[in-house]
Amino acid sequence: MKKFDYLIIGNSAGAVGCIEGLRSISKQSSIGLIAEEEHHVYSRALIPYYLSGAIGRDKMYYRPADFYQNAGVTLLGGQKATALDLERKEVELAGGAKIGYGKLLLATGGKPIYPPMDGLDKKNVFSFHSFDDLLGIEKRLPESKNAVILGGGVIGLMAAEVLKKRGLAVQVLELADRVLAPVVDETTSGIIESTLREAGVKLFTNNTIGQIHSGDLVESITLKDGTVIPCDLLIVGIGVRPGTELAEGTAIKIDRGILVNRQMQTSVPDVYSCGDCASIYNFITGQTQPLPLWPNAYLGGRIAAFNMAGIKRQLVAGTSMNAMHFLNVNLINAGINVTDQDSSQWHIISKVEPGHQVYRKFILDEHGVISGFVLVGQIKRAGILLNLMRKKVDVRSFQEQLLDENFGYVNMPDELRWQLLKDEVILGVM
Amino acid sequence: MYSFQLPEFMIERAADRCIRCRVCERQCANQVYSYDAELDRMFIEEKNCVGCQRCVVLCPTLALNVRPRTSDYRPNASWTRDKMQNLKKQAETGGVILTGSGNDKPCRIYWDHLVLNASQVTNPSIDPLREPMELKTYLGRKPDAVKITRCADGFDVETESFPNVAIPTPLVFSAMSYGAISYQAYLSLAAAAKELGTLFNTGEGGLPEHMRREFGGNAIVQCASGRFGVDADYLNNSQIVEIKIGQGAKPGIGGHLPGEKVLANISETRMIPIGTDALSPAPQHDIYSIEDLSMLIYALKEATNYAKPVSVKIAAVHNVAAIASGIVRAGADIVAIDGFRGGTGAAPQATRDNVGIPLELALAAVDKRLREEGIRNKCSIMAAGGIRCSADAIKAIALGADGVYVGTAALIAMGCTLCQKCYTGKCNWGITTQDPFLIKRLNPELTTQRLVNLMRAWSHEIQEMLGGMGINAIESLRGNRDHLRGIGLEDWELNVLGVKGAGE
Amino acid sequence: MFTGQWSPPGVCCDTYMSSGLCFFIRLNTHERMGTMGKVVVKPEVCIGCHLCEVWCAVAHSKSKNIIKAFLYEDTKPLPRITVEENLPLTFAWQCRHCQEPNCVTACISGALTKNPVSGHVEHDSLKCVGCYSCVLICPYGCILIDEQKREIIKCDLCAGLETKYCVSHCPNEALIYVEN
Amino acid sequence: MRQQYHQSERFTPDKEMQACGLFGVMDTTGKRFGGDMAIKAIKNMKVRGNGLGGGFGVYGIYPDYQEYYAFHVMYQDRNQAAKRMVEEYLKQNFYVIYDEEIPTDPGVNVFQPPLVWRYFVSPPPRKKGAEEHLTDDEYVVNKVMFVNINIEDAYVFSSGKNVGVFKGVGFPEEVAAYFMLDKLYQGYLWTVHSRFPTNTPGWWGGAHPFGILDWTVVHNGEISSYGTNRRFLAMHDYYCTLYTDTEVVAYAVDLLMRKQGLPIEVLSKIFAPPLWDAIKLMSAKEQKLYTTLRMVYAPLMLNGPFTIIVAHHNEMIGLTDRIRLRPITAGAKGDLVFLSSEEGAIRAVCPDLDMVWTPPGGEPVIVRLNSKDHLLSTNKSI
Incomplete structure (x- = not known):
């Protein structure tokens, strides 16, 4: 059985933050990384930029191709961790193999939320979350004319913007009475809404999918208010929830996300967590909550790295923050x-x-x-x-x-x- | 009232060079420039321009050209442009015309009519780069004779010498008060003096408490008619104490530092309330006679334990020689003579341009008179007022000065362009202003370096000229008028100067 | 050479002067831990002329010729340095090249990196997508936006040029490049 | 107030520039000897002169009149009016014991010889008034100054007791022959000067030695500080009238040594002071001495190239400027001590010297009667 001083599950900002943090302290220790996706570490946040045509595929990668090699990290790509044995400090992989660890970082990220309704399993329905989503949408684009975006939040609006730029007719469905409702106030929503409308994006507020009409593919949608809109590309952009499956049923405490203190430690010794899967300290509200943001993930990973290596450092700066641009x-x-x-x-x-x-x-x-x-x-x-x-x-x-x-x-x-x-x-x- | 005056300056902006960086706008304290975003153009209000050239120097593309306006009145030898402009100004304001800097009228500059000697054949000139060339100067009273007795291991000096101050070069910074000039300018003078080992003069504005320990060893502290900033600590943190009777730029009148310039630190240094006008009376009100002066001299000596030379500074006026003689007899160790081209922060133009006599003649007369009376050794003579270059300085020494005060030249080294608007408090070069935005324009570190460079350069030039004359110590040139000749001077002028005409 | 106090106590802008000085001393000690050098400003002698901005823009123009850059080049030259101004106080301000730069952590594309050798925080404009996360997170406000290109620009310490333009063109030597 | 002899200093006469040869010899036992050595030595340095001036100072010359001031007075152009005025003035102010024309050899052809007369005088008791407290010496100096300044064409060029100065236009050997020095006079100390003025035809009064009382100075060089020195001396009532910078040396010697009583060693440090850089390295005591001297007597520093031989009774000093721009060599043989511009001149009159040395700039060679003080400078020689 392989055993690493430090084992990381997940392959995004938190993992990179942790690796770079660890390597700034010690070049010697062994680091293992279990990645579910087979892609080299990429930046989820770049999905809209890729789709809008601003960047090519090579720019999607967050670090150079030889990053893991140079950092001396053993990459276990395309492998899914299925269970944790916290007593024996082992992680079980999908194939049944077991990996031992000295310290463990759970950076498993988030999962896009799908509402419970029929038709969301069709091949022209995507979330806006992973590289595979991206490649799928890209493939569908030539045949698509009418895009429907479920969710008028940050992800939904970014998706709307890029699809509009790609020449599709875009319709955004938002259950609340305005876009971006949880993030900003009415005035801001108003400015953004008018901007999007001017650009030709159709906004349906106080509205959502009533029924999806589909064959092999989604073809049209009847909204709650009865309006029927055409749809050959449906993007689900309601949000993400913490990916806590691995920790569920173990001694690790979960409160929406994996609960960590300000040193990014979970309730179990030698197990740390960061990123979208974790519930972290919000210095503004004083509460512990998921703050699924890129800088939080990276910093969380970095601080976890220091604490894993025995240097006590605390996250002080985590809060909700967004830099966005719509058109x-x-x-x-x-x-x-x-x-x-x-x-x-x-x-x-x-x-x-x-x-x-x-x-x-x-x-x-x-x-x-x-x-x-x-x-x-x-x-x-x-x-x-x-x-x-x-x-x-x-x-x-x-x-x-x-x-x-x-x-x-x-x-x-x-x-x-x-x-x-x-x-x-x-x-x-x- | 609508002004009938001709604008003084014209500003040309090369359109193909201006990049609208707005540096000129920001650097002008007189609101000459403004930027119009709509047209992306700079506008110019030439009426406000004082010709300080700050914008010209700072413009990164050299797009600006500021020069006197060419439009002029019909030429009239009697009613010149200057006179007419002044008339109009007074008609509009009803006030005294104020100005700054020194006399700018074309009065004869004798320095330019004096030439120096050099060795040829009969004695060798000396190369100061390879051989010693001494500029060290002692300021203060010297005894008539030294009594020396032989003893077992050489000689004993029995004569008690008077306090003297040694300076490595006969160049000293003139009196410029904190308040009249910015702290940065003042500090630069002090720091430069310290680095050079020479002296700066506090002027009548006192010496800030926190500078006393560090710069007192290079300070000539002034005690003037306003008595600003004078206390025992001030007097004792100095090398020389100077009583200011008069100033070359404005003989017979006092000074006036407007209340707006009296900010917190100036108020503390001058020991007057913030925002009050600092008025220096025309006379010192405890000196109405030579006996009174003597009393003050000895009061100051008493206050400084007879450890420091006391200087008396007077403006060069008609009977300066007799006055100087009286001053020496009253007990002064140094007599400073300020000629009528000396600078000022503010003076009525009428006074500045019409009162007093040139330094050269005054200096020659004083030196001669003190020698005739056999008391030249009882004092050092400082020459001040319009020393523009090392040659002026060395000529002053050859005429009889021990040292020279460098004022306007030092200001120019700092950046001054003699726009003569010191009294407005809006000096664009950060010198004669207390505006917290403008004063930053002097970086004391740089300005100190500029001043040090200037003094070093002058000292080198003095050494070169001394070497050329075959002299390797400055004291052998002091009062050595044989090394001067006059050119283009009238007989009476040569007589007063005590020099032969060239070729004589 | 010069050891005097910069400003008299009590002058209206003295507090920033004295504390400004100690500020830079602090930065210096800090820098010894990581970065190799940066441009520091002496606010007490910053005259607010904005020439550093002008020359920074020139340094980052195509021609490096001031007149050509401003009057004839297609893209408007932009400075990487900002003069903060609230008269009488002014000071020029650019990337501090932090030891642990927040902008690097926030960068979603990997365009911002900390060069481990030089210690400089470097920006690769080819990778930058203009998300402006760094703008939001830089505590010094030193990351500026090129609206035309929709990407960020920041001080690169005049990489590849002979001098640091802001430093060498400051007429009052208010900007100084300090190295450890 | 001191009277100015001219309304403006502008009209002070120019000194002339010159190069020269000097020679001095003294018998330290005080034995008198003839002028042969001095004449021969200076003849040996012929290239140092150009025939426009030569002169001799002889000590111990008038043993019979040693109580009296011996005035050698020159009347230019043999001006009888001047002579009458001088004699009237002397009669008013002195007891004239004896006077005669100084004998000359008519066979020697010299340039425009003046009438040279000598008077042996003694100052009368002073009347009440300004001069009441003056010493004899001061009284004599004042009167000599008066003649030199005020009586046209009359110059007193020798005024000491038992001392004589003989000088004129021509090579020194011609002057010696004219005054028959080799035949008529003996002295224990001889100084000689050969002159090379560059810009005036030379005149009799301008020849060296220059003397006041028993002080005589011969000088080679050009004193660049002349103006400073002259004006300082003027403040002490010495007025230079003889168109030569040697004059200031003579007056300065008189002022410092006779009036102010400074020792000769100190005097040499006033004329040729050490550099400030050198003073900095000295002991505290020396620093005080030299700093005080430089401060107070700065106007008497002799700047520029010079070598001087200063003599008075019992003493002869050789000194060159502080950076040694002009030569001086000293030599000794038995009781005889020589000072000369050139070593060759000493060897010409005394081929088998005991020792010969070259003193450094600013370091005096002091030759004293009945002493070996001159040897003090040998250990500093270069």
């Missing part, structure tokens, strides 16, 4: 999302420039600390705002200037500015 509108949000309805208990400052698609909004808590913000249109130097949020800075003395597009360190009080700038540059960890 020509850039959008950034971070922290909590407060809609107009429940804005009363927060102090909110915002600026809208109608017509220019510029919107800035900041949500301040009772201590004047930014709990969340949205920037639409002009997003430059947004990281400074995120930094203020992370450092829990009371921004009230200069809050008006936050609304200025050119806001920078120069607008802060002297002492604060140099304090922030002189902090150690090791970010995300401490």
